[in-house]
Amino acid sequence: MxxxxxxxxxxxxxxxxxxxxxxxxxxxxxxxxxxxxFRGYKSLTPGGLTQLINRNDALLIDMSSKQDFDQGHIVGAKHVPQSQFDPESKDLVKVKELPIAMCCKTGQTSATAAARLVKAGFKNVYWLDGGLAAWRQADLPVVK
Known part of the structure; x- marks a missing residue:
């Protein structure tokens, strides 16, 4: 040495x-x-997202395009297009204390949306790292 x-x-x-x-x-x-x-939201693997949904009844928001969402999405995901996403909306403010998980086709759009939620004061924000592509790669089910 x-x-x-x-x-x-x-x-x-x-x-x-x-x-x-x-x-x-x-x-x-x-x-x-x-x-x-220091970004304020936590990154999740597909397995981690499954646990979060099952154990904590997390709200899952899919920011994919309408076409991508219709081709397949995670069970229970709520579709919110990027153009309509507003962290200050009254629907989201109602669930401010619940865990919220963000996903999209690749994970890029949802990471930006997760950062916007944190900036708006949400505390339990999660992001599916790799997006729906990672979900499918893990052979987890999608619905149409």
């Missing part, structure tokens, strides 16, 4: 660009993980 540390300055000097690339990648990975801790 001490021999590796002895040759480290020489390696860094000879492979400056490689070391800088490693440092940049580490910075990106660490900043991504830290931002995940």
């Amino acid at each position: 001490t021999e590796i540390l002895h040759h480290l300055p020489e390696f860094i000097g000879n492979h400056y660009l490689l070391v800088m690339l490693l440092v940049a990648l580490l910075f990106i990975l660490i900043s991504n993980e830290v931002s995940g801790l």
